[in-house]
Amino acid sequence: MNKTMNSSFLILLFLMLSLAACQPTTYKFYQNTSLTRSDISVIKTNHDFLKIVEIDGRQIVNYISDYSNSHWPSIIELNPGYHELKIKYLGYQISSLFYSFKKNKSYILKHKYEGYHLVFYIEETDHIPMSP
Numbered sequence: 001m002n003k004t005m006n007s008s009f010l011i012l013l014f015l016m017l018s019l020a021a022c023q024p025t026t027y028k029f030y031q032n033t034s035l036t037r038s039d040i041s042v043i044k045t046n047h048d049f050l051k052i053v054e055i056d057g058r059q060i061v062n063y064i065s066d067y068s069n070s071h072w073p074s075i076i077e078l079n080p081g082y083h084e085l086k087i088k089y090l091g092y093q094i095s096s097l098f099y100s101f102k103k104n105k106s107y108i109l110k111h112k113y114e115g116y117h118l119v120f121y122i123e124e125t126d127h128i129p130m131s132p
Helices: 002-022 063-067
Strands: 026-029 041-045 050-055 075-078 081-089 093-101 106-114 117-125
Touching: 041 050, 050 075, 050 106, 081 106, 081 117, 093 106, 093 117
Parallel strands: 026 075, 041 106
Antiparallel strands: 041 075, 050 081, 081 093, 106 117
16 A cells, blocks of 8 residues: 555655646746836747847846756746847757836747748737736
8 A cells, every 4th residue: 555655645745746847837037026018018939949048138047957948948027128148049049138018018039041041030919827
């Protein structure tokens, strides 16, 4: 009986950890904690290997964490305005993208190939869920 309970507990623990790893992580790139959804902009990426590593020269996470994709946020909440994003694709290519984000808007960072060139761009989108 005790062995069965231990096995069930381990299976349940594994499932909980697996589900937690699948949840999108959110990074709040603003200081004022009293801001509401209508006061900020939200951006996410459309690909697991497309990461925002810096905003306005401030690192999101340590570059060494690149080996664990779970540390990179998939959703970033930020103040509206003009920002410089450093983008990392497939773990090696870093590019800069400048964009003016609007208040109470959501965006998706995307990429595409034009010939042999990789191009990053941002599209306005429907509402992206915010962190609790």
